Amino acid sequence: MALSAAQAGEARQKKDIRDRWLLSAPALLLILVAGVGPLLIVVLYSFLAPGSYGDVKWEFSSQGWFNVFFARDIFDDTVSLADAHFSIFWRSIKLALGTTVLCAIFGFPTAYFIATRPPHNRSVWLFLITIPFWTNMLIRTFAIQELIRTEGIINSVLLKLGVISAPVQMLYTDFAILLGMTYVHLPLMVLPLYASLEKLDFRLIEAAYDLYASRFNVLMKVIVPLVKPGLIAGSILVFIPALSSYVIPRVLGGGKNLMIGNLIELQFGQGRNWPLGAALSVTLVIIVLFAMLYYVRNAGKAGGSSHG
Amino acid sequence: MAKSFSIKRLPGFSTIAMMTFFVLYLPIATLVAYAFNSGVSVAMWEGFSLRWFEAAWNNDLVIEASVRSLKIASVAAVLATICATLAALATTRTAAYRGMTFKYAFINLPLLVPEIVTAVALLIFFSRVKVWTGYSGLGYLMMSHAAFCVPFAYLPIRARLESMDLSLERAAADLYATPFKAFRYVTLPLLWPGILAGLMLAFVISLDDVVITEFVKSGGQDTLPTYMLGQLRRVVTPEMNAISTVFLLISLAIVTVFFFLSRTPEKDNG
Amino acid sequence: MRAISKSFGTFLAVDNVTLDIRPNEFFTLLGPSGCGKTTLLRMIAGFELPTEGQVLLDDRDISSLLPNQRPVNTVFQNYALFPHLTVAENIGFGLKMLGKPKADIAAVVARMLKLVHLDGRGDNPVTQLSGGQQQRVALARALAPQPKVLLLDEPLSALDLKLRKSMQIELKRLQAETGITFVFVTHDQEEALTMSDRIAVMSQGQVRQVGSAREIYDRPADRFVADFIGxxxxxxxxxxxxxxxxxxxxxxxxxxxxxxxxxxxxxxxxxxxxxxxxxxxxxxxxxxxxxxxxxxxxxxxxxxxxxxxxxxxxxxxxxxxxxxxxxxxxxxxxxxxxxxxxxxxxxxxx
Structure with a gap:
């Protein structure tokens, strides 16, 4: 053999890395073509002019981005801020934040409950949390819709009990969207919280009680800070999909209470303003990106302080 | 003290937890219960009947959409699992090399991008491709489903690979197995549960998808979820509950199998 | 083995080692953990390639061959038995990979089972065996293809004291019966002294002394050897x-x-x-x-x-x-x- 062992080793290592690129090529290619690659086209489209019947005209235009923030009056051409868009963005953020808070309020005690069960029971409780997570999101939304519609079970029961005298309109309200999103996203909060709580050293709580802490103090000063990483992870896992919800507001909001997702869809459907839709999409991605950055920074801090 | 002091107890927590579990299952339970209602209402119980299951079974649109859903999910899951398996083999059990972190991030990217944005992007892209190629079959749906299933399939396969003992393949090589034979006789049989778990996860995820399908599909390509989404705009009969119930059962069966497959294997040495 | 070196980045794991291992001998590499003995063993097996120098087997340079191309088999520290195969399938694995006919494999496997006192256990899954039994399967598996050299990487370290003592005797017997060269790696001086024909004491990537147990114990060459042994x-x-x-x-x-x-x-x-x-x-x-x-x-x-x-x-x-x-x-x-x-x-x- 002409090659020395060192050269052979180097050649073998190079071949190994080449093989590893070849092996990952199908996955990378698939995701590039049918996953994230087309996002670049969305960015491109946001700078083009709208076509008459949907699609785009191939000329540069800032109208798409202009329309995200401003509205031009059809009659007198005056320019004003796009109040409709801002209110939808604001509603989306409000609803997503509300969902996150509600998920935390219900998710934390649930995760705590599971984490304090005897070890062999935990996986059963955990499985009960994950089942809804893996069942169809549309079906779960539909189930909520049935429950809260005007002639639905909740109204029927309340009427029978005499609590109310006429059915309450719950469906097609912001409350319905909030309820649906909390219901659908709750497991995403419980799972990371559980992961943190499971690692919690209960001797620390013992120590806190020993040092005269009340139950409330133990919760706020010991448990919550220790599970902060899980709380942040869960919040981000709930906030991001909640913010970009499309199906839930469509089914439970009834076409009037729009969120960003529905606004985007509108531009590609009836609105026939693809550049505006593309610009709105890019805006949504940017908001999500900022939320992620916030998470990465805070997760880093929380991780660091737990060691300090 | 009459009652022993438990450090783990926090007042009200167990109550909230039990309430959460109750609320989590109440809507699903109601949905399933009314699938067996003999009346046309989804709120007024009028007696037990299987008529809505029968109605769904005889509804050609439902059957067609179901068959289409299964077709897409099967192809997408297999495609995604093959890609994910190869990618997992390429990104585990080696010293970090240039581009490995990039691969890892790129494979998980579909999880981070809002689904509605991906859906819009694919709508734009595929509407062009459809014009260029003249092809408008199910291929687009299968491709896009496969793409967002890759990260889900990748997860359990990667986890399994990382828990696998590297010295087993060394032992195979030491015993005269060529790299291919070592993969065929040692790596693959040991990785198999992980691959199956990934396949099932991908299948369920594809089966459940609404948003991307809604934007990518051509006319007459409704899957079961998009068909249901369309129906929800009209007056709903328990037929929808019946369809949902069957759908839930299938998902539940797959998830249960997945749960057992992905449990960490028992330690192999005695 | 001639002037062999191996570095990982700037760390020199094995530093210019030359060793001559004789046919049919029980040779031990002894040293504290991190002294380079395992790296040396892995270079003989082919899992690592030397940065410098050559590995010679019967005067043939095998330094850059793949592990599956070397007539050398290893008993791994954690045994590395294939958990999805039976005892017999594990033992026959090497012969199967070499493309030997089924009847021949069966005959060798039967002989090996007898050799390591596991007759009748061939169809058991390896996961159901005790530590000592797994150890013997690992030995049989590595011996079955009749390698020129058998490498043993601290194979006894996972066993309890009593079992370790009996396996020491067992190993010595197997070496004598098969006549195969054994290269044994350990950090346990007693193990090395009782079993080996010759011992190489290693420290910080270098061989400090090579000799019989007696020579090394009675006439240590330097402070490290004297201090490390006894x-x-x-x-x-x-x-x-x-x-x-x-x-x-x-x-x-x-x-x-x-x-x-x-x-x-x-x-x-x-x-x-x-x-x-x-x-x-x-x-x-x-x-x-x-x-x-x-x-x-x-x-x-x-x-x-x-x-x-x-x-x-x-x-x-x-x-x-x-x-x-x-x-x-x-x-x-x-x-x-x-x-x-x-x-x-x-x-x-x-």
Whole structure:
């Protein structure tokens, strides 16, 4: 053999890395073509002019981005801020934040409950949390819709009990969207919280009680800070999909209470303003990106302080 | 003290937890219960009947959409699992090399991008491709489903690979197995549960998808979820509950199998 | 093995090692963890490639061959048995990969099962075996293809003491029966001393000494070997004269002794001499080689250790076998002499 062992080793290592690129090529290619690659086209489209019947005209235009923030009056051409868009963005953020808070309020005690069960029971409780997570999101939304519609079970029961005298309109309200999103996203909060709580050293709580802490103090000063990483992870896992919800507001909001997702869809459907839709999409991605950055920074801090 | 002091107890927590579990299952339970209602209402119980299951079974649109859903999910899951398996083999059990972190991030990217944005992007892209190629079959749906299933399939396969003992393949090589034979006789049989778990996860995820399908599909390509989404705009009969119930059962069966497959294997040495 | 080196980045794991392992011998690489012995073994097996130097087998350069191209098999530290295969399938794996006919494989597997006392266990899944049984399957699996060299990477470290002792004897028997060259890696000096034909003591990527168990124990080459293997007394002194392989050394603690010279002669005037505790005995003050004050006396059952404080500040330990009659021992604080037997002292290279 002409090659020395060192050269052979180097050649073998190079071949190994080449093989590893070849092996990952199908996955990378698939995701590039049918996953994230087309996002670049969305960015491109946001700078083009709208076509008459949907699609785009191939000329540069800032109208798409202009329309995200401003509205031009059809009659007198005056320019004003796009109040409709801002209110939808604001509603989306409000609803997503509300969902996150509600998920935390219900998710934390649930995760705590599971984490304090005897070890062999935990996986059963955990499985009960994950089942809804893996069942169809549309079906779960539909189930909520049935429950809260005007002639639905909740109204029927309340009427029978005499609590109310006429059915309450719950469906097609912001409350319905909030309820649906909390219901659908709750497991995403419980799972990371559980992961943190499971690692919690209960001797620390013992120590806190020993040092005269009340139950409330133990919760706020010991448990919550220790599970902060899980709380942040869960919040981000709930906030991001909640913010970009499309199906839930469509089914439970009834076409009037729009969120960003529905606004985007509108531009590609009836609105026939693809550049505006593309610009709105890019805006949504940017908001999500900022939320992620916030998470990465805070997760880093929380991780660091737990060691300090 | 009459009652022993438990450090783990926090007042009200167990109550909230039990309430959460109750609320989590109440809507699903109601949905399933009314699938067996003999009346046309989804709120007024009028007696037990299987008529809505029968109605769904005889509804050609439902059957067609179901068959289409299964077709897409099967192809997408297999495609995604093959890609994910190869990618997992390429990104585990080696010293970090240039581009490995990039691969890892790129494979998980579909999880981070809002689904509605991906859906819009694919709508734009595929509407062009459809014009260029003249092809408008199910291929687009299968491709896009496969793409967002890759990260889900990748997860359990990667986890399994990382828990696998590297010295087993060394032992195979030491015993005269060529790299291919070592993969065929040692790596693959040991990785198999992980691959199956990934396949099932991908299948369920594809089966459940609404948003991307809604934007990518051509006319007459409704899957079961998009068909249901369309129906929800009209007056709903328990037929929808019946369809949902069957759908839930299938998902539940797959998830249960997945749960057992992905449990960490028992330690192999005695 | 010729002038072999292996570096990981800037870390030199194996530094210019040349070893000649003879056919049919039980050769042991002994050293503390991180000394490079396992890296050396992996270079023989082909899992690592040397950065410099060559691995020769029967005068053939195999340094850059893949592991599956080398007639060398390994018994792994954690056994690395294939958990999805039966005992027989594990043992027959190598032959199957070599494309041997099924009947031949079955015959060899049967022979191997007998050799390691696992007759009738062929169809058991390996996961149901005890640690000792798994160990024997790993041995049989590596021996089945009849390699030129069998490599053993600390194979006994996971076993409990009793099982380890019986496996030591078992290994020695297998080596004799099969006539295959064994290269054994361990950090356990007792294991190395009892089993090996020859031992290479390694430290920091270098081979410090190669020799039989006796040579290494009685005539350690340097401070590391002397310290690593067994208990030793170190005595400082200066060279007073030499003749042949022996020299006389003037000790700082007093007295002149005759000591063996290391290979290549005494390095310098100031030197260190080592004496094993059992090669010295207590004597009346003034009648031994040097004197000291008796410190702690520690009773160990089979023997007793006497700590003697030397006049230069050092401590010298004398080990005495306990007998039924129990010779009267001097009291702590008494002046005692220490007498060294002929050939008890050895001069170190460093």
């Amino acid at each position: 208990e030793t007394n170190f005595l400082e002194g200066t060279l007073a004269g030499s003749e042949g392989s022996m020299a006389s050394v003037r000790l700082k603690a007093g007295g002149i002794i005759r000591a063996g010279l290391p290979e290549g002669g005494a390095p310098k005037a100031d030197l260190t001499v080592v004496v094993r505790p059992e090669h010295a005995e207590l004597a009346a003050a003034g009648s031994g080689t040097f004197d000291g004050t008796l410190g702690e006396v520690i009773y160990f059952g089979t023997d007793t250790h006497f700590h003697v404080r030397l006049d230069d500040g050092g401590t010298f330990i004398v080990r005495r076998q306990n007998t039924r009659s129990g010779a009267a021992a001097p009291e702590t604080g008494a002046r005692v002499g220490v007498r060294l037997g002929e050939g008890a002292a050895q001069i170190l290279k460093d």
